[in-house]
Amino acid sequence: MKKALCLVMLMMGCTSGGESKSLAEGKALLAAGKHEAAVAELSKATAEDRNSMDAWLHLGHAYAGLKRHDNALAAYVAAKKLDRHSIVPHLAHAKVQMELGRVEQATSELNFVVEMDPKNLEALILLGKVSQLPHKLPDGSVGVSRASLERAELNLEAATRLDPNNADARAELAKVQSTLKEKK
Secondary structure, eight states: OHHHHHHHHHHHTBOTTSOBHHHHHHHHHHHTTOHHHHHHHHHHHHHHOTTOHHHHHHHHHHHHHTTOHHHHHHHHHHHHHHOTTOSHHHHHHHHHHHHTTOHHHHHHHHHHHHHHOTTOHHHHHHHHHHTTSOEEOTTSOEEOOHHHHHHHHHHHHHHHHHOTTOHHHHHHHHHHHHHHHHTO
């Protein structure tokens, strides 16, 4: 029976970890920074298993590495649909939204992550950063409101409480506190 199972796995192109050969190769290419080749392999992996959140997630990472933002977002959406309880594709989706300057979309994604995992340090830091990005204000102008800066401060204070030695959180908190002092 064990031999038959191994034979079936080999015929399906699976590795011993349960990953398809295309997924494993795609991940390796992605780790090596070979994004174009990774897209090709990870596209194969998603075609082989349309229900592999891991394949869609890594395909999104490969597209993000190529700055093909629309493709990355689509892959992350596919990953989110497959596992609504995983915060990983939501974080990745938020990072691309931030890179595109889409403050509201990134904030929504990050708020979801913090709702699912209130002690997620990365999401708290990213919320602090995204709250400092210029966006359209109620009066039609573009800028950063005091309320946004105060939200940034709250999230970054929470992050520094979780990890007092996190240099990124501490630097962002100092930056936002300095900006708040200037706006008084």
